[in-house]
Amino acid sequence: GGRARLLALSEKLVAEGIETELVALLVDHVENSDDFALARIRPYELAAQWQQTRRAVLEACLAATRAGMLDLQWNLICPMCRGGPAMDSLQEVASQVHCAACSIDFTVNFEQSVELTFRLNPSIREVHGDTFCVGGPQVTPHIVVQQLLAPRGNRAIELALEEGRYRLRTLGLPGGQRLRAAENGAREVTLKANSAGWPSEESLIAKRALVELENQTDDEQLFILERTVWSDDAATAAEVTALQVFRDLFAGEALRRGEQISVGTLTVLFTDLKDSTRMYREIGDATAFGRVMNHFDVLKQLIAEEDGALVKTIGDAVMAVFRQPTAAVRAMLRAQQQLGSPPDGMQPLTLKAGLHTGPCIAVTLNDRLDYFGSTVNLAARLEAQSTGGDVVISASVYSDPGVRELLSDGEASLVATRFEIPLKGFAEERFELWRVSVQNRSVSEPRADRGPRAGSSSGVADATGSSTQP
The missing domain is CATH 2.60.120 (Jelly Rolls)
Known part of the structure; x- marks a missing residue:
């Protein structure tokens, strides 16, 4: 019965590309753990115990869920006792929750109060685990x-x-x-x-x-x-829903209509192809459409490799999210290089990109998990300031320590040119922005920033053209 099914599913996971060692560890955990452990499997805790990477264990658990070995669940975390009920779907998660144990109401957000855990599928073995306070008998040791x-x-x-x-x-x-x-x-x-x-x-x-x-x-x-210590081992909903592997495997996981839940801070990306209308005229609709589809595949792969997620496509444009600003910048620079230097016989594509970091709200649009808010709106405006072959970033992205380190890396040969501009829809407020590009790459003249370009040394150039290290 259950054991035969477990072994059959383990073989399926190996065939799908999950590492044999990870599958063996997961099977051992299922066979030798008690109900308490199997009713609330925390992938990052297992990663520490097994001395494996967090991402590998999380992806193994997600794949095991798709295969039918595990079931995913969303644990609501009371800010006081860290206990709370488990929901089978994000559609069951409400923005306002009451904790009976603490007699408090709290506002749910994906970053602090929703954790993805797993439990053993009952087709393999019935497990019984009651809702508990992860803080133990002394309910708030954290x-x-x-x-x-x-x-x-x-x-x-x-x-x-x-x-x-x-x-x-x-x-x-x-x-x-x-x-x-x-x-x-x-x-x-x-x-x-x-x-x-x-x-x-x-x-x-x-x-x-x-x-x-x-x-x-x-x-x-x-x-x-x-x-x-405890929250460091939590696979939060904010992190998991911003991963491409999750969105691919569980596309139907979305909030109930009308719910709006904070996901904390994300880096939001918008891209668009430069001169795509002319490309359609020059090479024909069918060929151009194929190139656009191919460019979506390139972006999706590079975004996923940097632990981001493609949220949606809009015409020739893409919206994506990342947990880390540095990852977003790296992904876009790689995308621009790859699309601009395609294999022989293919027409180069020029990619425009804008990035902004800030708080976001998760919603459901067109039956998919989506994001909105001023951070999203501003990121969309920044893409319009890109001239192609450059990435326009906001002050919040530029000030991230990881981004500053990347910009100062001599081997990366990056130039960041500062400029200021008012943006439509933001009450004529002037925004401090940076245009990031690879040194010596040809970048067309900025539409709104007509000052001199960066000099020949790597670093950060201001509007007067002087160059300083970030």
Whole structure:
């Protein structure tokens, strides 16, 4: 019965390309674990135990779900006790949830309060696991400090922390501030919560530190400082739904109509082909359509290789999302190079691209998981500023430490030219942008930025043409 089916499915997974060692580890886990472990399988915990990469174990679990060995489930995570019910589909997830154990209502977001886990499919073996608090008997061991601050209020607190990583967040704002406690950290730190979002850099603080909390919003905020050991092992919905492999295998996983749930910070990409209308006229509709379809395949592959996901195509354009800005920049530079230098006999294509990083909202459009918000709108506007062969990035992308490191890498030979421009739909606000390209690659004159181009040295050029290292 069940064991024969398990072994048959394991052979199917190997045939589909999942590593034999991973399949063997998964089968061993299924055969030798108790109901408690098999009712809530956390792929990143298994990755640590098996000394395998997180992505490989996650993809193995997703493939095992498609094959019928596992079932996926979305665990709702109470911000207080970390317990909560499991849902079989994202369509069952509501934006407002009540935790009976803590007697609180909380707003769901994909980054903090929805985790993808798996359970054994009952065709192999029935497992019984009750909803539990992952914090154990002492329900909130991960929470170090909680402070309720009035609108525009502030408070100083003394902290005695163990060495390691922490996160400061509030119940009313998406995302959080990453912290690391160490002996050489700052002994006095000011941490601010505001509607503009949290800093992307990790702050180093002393194990014994005086921390000033500032609520810069017009609403009361509950500040929560928590250890991240548990959440570091969580495959959050924000991360998983932004992966191409998930969107390919589970295209039907979407929110119920009308629901809007925060996914935290994403890097949003929009692309378009330059002069595609002329290409259709010159080589004919059928041939041009084939080239456009081929360019979609190239983009999808390169986006997936950088742990991103293609959300949708719009005519000749693509919308995609990434968890990391650096990955998005790398993917687009590679795409422009590959499309611009095709195999012999194929016509080169010039790709325009724009990137912006910021908070996003997940919704369902056309029965697929999609994203909207000002971050998405701004990214779409940036694509229009690209002239082809360059990637236009916003200040939030440029300020990411990984992006700055990539731009300063001499071997990459990248040039980032700064310019400012008002963007339609944003109340004539002027935006600080950068045009990133490979040095010595021919880039046509900017449409809105008519200043001199970057000089011959790699680095960052301002609007006057002077060059400085980022």
